[in-house]
Amino acid sequence: xxxxxxxxxxxxxxxxxxxxxxxxxxxxxxxxxxxxxxxxxxxxxxxxxxxxxxxxxxxxxxxxxxxxxxxxxxxxxxxxxxxxxxxxxxxxxxxxxxxxxxxxxxxxxxxxxxxxxxxxxxxxxxxxxxxxxxxxxxxxxxxxxxxxxxxxxxxxxxxxxxxxxxxxxxxxxxxxxxxxxxxxxxxxxxxxxxxxxxxxxxxxxxxxxxxxxxxxxxxxxxxxxxxxxxxxxxxxxxxxxxxxxxxxxxxxxxxxxxxxxxxxxxxxxxxxxxxxxxxxxxxxxxxxxxxxxxxxxxxxxxxxxxxxxxxxxxxxxxxxxxxxxxxxxxxxxxxxxxxxxxxxxxxxxxxxxxxxxxxxxxxxxxxxxxxxxxxxxxxxxxxxxxxxxxxxxxxxxxxxxxxxxxxxxxxxxxxxxxxxxxxxxxxxxxxxxxxxxxxxxxxxxxxxxxxxx
Numbered sequence: 001x002x003x004x005x006x007x008x009x010x011x012x013x014x015x016x017x018x019x020x021x022x023x024x025x026x027x028x029x030x031x032x033x034x035x036x037x038x039x040x041x042x043x044x045x046x047x048x049x050x051x052x053x054x055x056x057x058x059x060x061x062x063x064x065x066x067x068x069x070x071x072x073x074x075x076x077x078x079x080x081x082x083x084x085x086x087x088x089x090x091x092x093x094x095x096x097x098x099x100x101x102x103x104x105x106x107x108x109x110x111x112x113x114x115x116x117x118x119x120x121x122x123x124x125x126x127x128x129x130x131x132x133x134x135x136x137x138x139x140x141x142x143x144x145x146x147x148x149x150x151x152x153x154x155x156x157x158x159x160x161x162x163x164x165x166x167x168x169x170x171x172x173x174x175x176x177x178x179x180x181x182x183x184x185x186x187x188x189x190x191x192x193x194x195x196x197x198x199x200x201x202x203x204x205x206x207x208x209x210x211x212x213x214x215x216x217x218x219x220x221x222x223x224x225x226x227x228x229x230x231x232x233x234x235x236x237x238x239x240x241x242x243x244x245x246x247x248x249x250x251x252x253x254x255x256x257x258x259x260x261x262x263x264x265x266x267x268x269x270x271x272x273x274x275x276x277x278x279x280x281x282x283x284x285x286x287x288x289x290x291x292x293x294x295x296x297x298x299x300x301x302x303x304x305x306x307x308x309x310x311x312x313x314x315x316x317x318x319x320x321x322x323x324x325x326x327x328x329x330x331x332x333x334x335x336x337x338x339x340x341x342x343x344x345x346x347x348x349x350x351x352x353x354x355x356x357x358x359x360x361x362x363x364x365x366x367x368x369x370x371x372x373x374x375x376x377x378x379x380x381x382x383x384x385x386x387x388x389x390x391x392x393x394x395x396x397x398x399x400x401x402x403x404x405x406x407x408x409x410x411x412x413x414x415x416x417x418x419x420x421x422x423x424x425x426x427x428x429x430x431x432x433x434x435x436x437x438x439x440x441x442x443x444x445x446x447x448x449x450x451x452x453x
Contacts, residue, residue: 144179
């Protein structure tokens with residue numbers, strides 16, 4: 001009874017804001033955490049631009065990281081007639097509830113970044129069309145390679161974890177440690193601590209490390225940029241020689257920290273593009289396009305933003321003007337023959353997905369047979385090659401002049417071993433494709449166990 005009352009109240013508010021007729025089947029809703037977070041400001045910007053380019057009405061539904069509010073809003077907008085919902089979910093568990101609901105109500109849905117453990121879109125049904133997101137383990141692994149390059153293969157580092165239970169944060173650290181174990185036996189982890197993705201805690205934790213280790217600290221790897229900003233301040237205040245800061249999740253506000261050299265290497269995940277692209281996905285689904293089995297789960301590209309290419313990044317993605325994406329041309333229904341993703345995606349094979357491969361399957365669970373059939377038939381390889389061929393937008397890749405940071409990367413688990421696809425921008429905007437091995441490691445030291453020491 002309480003739920004019905006709440007639903008009625010929200011619908012009254014929604015109708016008052018937009019009008020009954022406005023919430024038609026052409027209205028599109030984007031879900032995400034909160035506008036106060038710099039990442040979601042650009043996330044919202046990309047989503048809005050895409051929806052409006054498609055000629056539809058845009059509604060932003062922030063949930064303050066509350067699963068209850070997230071699910072309630074999805075139910076409410078569906079009841080009001082909305083048929084296209086996309087975006088970020090606050091927890092991995094809420095993905096299951098949301099995907100089950102949209103399939104019952106026949107609402108087209110595509111999500112970003114968060115996916116439940118051992119739960120594919122095919123487990124829910126056809127209206128949960130696609131999950132996309134950057135691979136955290138590969139992100140951390142390549143971050144480890146960058147730390148190794150900066151330290152010339154030798155030194156002592158500390159690690160800022162996010163918070164216990166954070167899948168993205170934990171997988172980034174797992175990848176970092178794996179890179180050291182595989183490639184840099186003379187780089188050790190001498191200190192590690194949770195800092196909750198917060199700048200102030202990154203600062204206080206680093207101060208404690210400085211008191212303990214002094215100038216032994218050569219580099220700090222962090223699972224989130226905010227923590228490393230705090231760490232860099234602590235190192236500067238202590239008068240340490242430059243301590244290399246390698247981290248991930250570049251936000252617009254952090255670009256100044258990269259530009260002035262406080263941060264050395266920061267992975268950018270193109271959140272604005274992912275949001276706009278998933279708007280196109282649900283639009284296409286509503287207009288008759290159906291993703292193939294490999295397209296239901298796809299890994300997205302990342303890039304490293306550094307002092308060498310930060311000016312390019314600011315000029316291309318950091319201004320208040322509209323992005324240069326041609327959102328309509330991403331559409332498979334508006335441009336069936338010449339569609340252009342303007343980003344690189346690789347299909348994810350669920351059985352080897354880095355989010356899940358280190359976890360036991362729930363008792364009795366089996367990945368839908370369609371994924372295995374698509375792999376054995378060669379459909380996965382076909383889709384992989386199709387998206388590689390379609391990726392021609394050199395302008396979204398750092399320029400050749402920023403070498404060695406003139407590339408984007410994306411995870412590839414289509415073979416037995418994990419790989420990363422690297423696409424570099426060379427002179428005259430020529431794109432060159434390379435593949436490197438990124439091995440799975442099942443012996444990575446856990447939190448508090450260091451690495452190589």
